[in-house]
Amino acid sequence: MLYIFLLLIGLIILNLSASRSIRRGADTRYKQNMLIAMIWLVPFIGLFMATGHITQHAPTARKHEPLQGTVDGSAPMIVRVAGCPDFDVQRQLVEVHGFPVISADAFDHWLAASPQASTADMACVAKAWLMHMREACGPEFRLFETEHAFILSPLESGVLRATGIFMATTRRRITAVLRDLAVFPAGSKSVLLVLHDEDAYYQYVSAYYPDNGEFSFSSGMFINSSVPHFVVPLAELAAIEAVIAHEMTHSALSHLTLPRWLDEGLAVNTEQRLTGVPRLIYTPHELHEKHLRYWGTAEMQQFWTGESFFRTDDGNLLSYELARILVSHLSADWDRFTRFVTHAQREDGGGLAAREHMNVELGALVCALLEQPFSADWEPVAVSHVQAACAHAS
16 A cells, blocks of 8 residues: 555646746747646646656757847736726636637726726736737747737747738728728827747637538637637738738727628728738639539529638638638729718618619629529528528538
8 A cells, every 4th residue: 555655646646847937938838738638638648748748848948039029028917907897817817728818808897997098008907918828829929029929939030020011011001992991099009919830820810710510620719709819820021911901901990890791802902902911722724614613593592691701611711812802893983982881780781871872782782793583582681580590500
């Protein structure tokens, strides 16, 4: 019995030591949790495998060059807001897929009790959350602050500085392209989260996908949550400039209640205007042929509701391309198009606003663009009706 007791004590000490080593590593919190669970649930074998992981993947201490604008210090537990209740960061955070995320319900409750909270106050809340995210992401991550942006990333100093400049320039150019449609409130900061790799990226963004089904690959996402932000996987700046322009356009339009096709069409057109980089792998003729073969009544209704943008087949690519074509066509008369965008509602796919402000039936327009005979079944119907039908069919 004594030997068994001593063996158990030794195993517990080894497990604790290995767990601390994993926590000090650069892996995401989700991967750390998986390794620690393996250590404790599979004695000896789990410890051996996790120790091997620590040996192979222990981060080398990479010292970043000093960069003015880097946010140092420990993550705050409380944010003081004049005239409002204190924002208790620690109590508001919940762990989602290994990352600390501000609870939407708790944040909405605080916001309702804080009508005097300013844009600058919201930037302070965003900064506090990002400091907690920095600690969860690992020692290679830095939080960089500029006049118009927060960037949390493992980027080198030169790239980080260039990214901040690019974001400031892109904000100005989006406003120039979209005019009154784009809104970046005074004192607000765009928030960019650059994660280690695609695994960490999908681990993070999967929390914002619907619960069921398969979803397409993506290179970036705008998340209109308690702290609106956009997230991309780590890559060369030249590779993510178009993604940043696209996601920042979503951010600029987030004050509107746009149907997804209109939101994406504006983002794709603006991205291409700013970067000149169309992300296509087919010729225009090949794309046109794909459109003709793909679209039918069911697919068209998925387009109006936004579901087709999450498909894992050609429907994903063709949805973005059709949205781009529609916005390009409708925006030829910018004043009328602006009124349409301002009044468009996602509940009806923008159908009523198009009829009232553009004198256009969206289904008829798509039929004409795709060289199809008119079909009333291609007109957008109430999103709630389509969603109910889909839920019933499943």
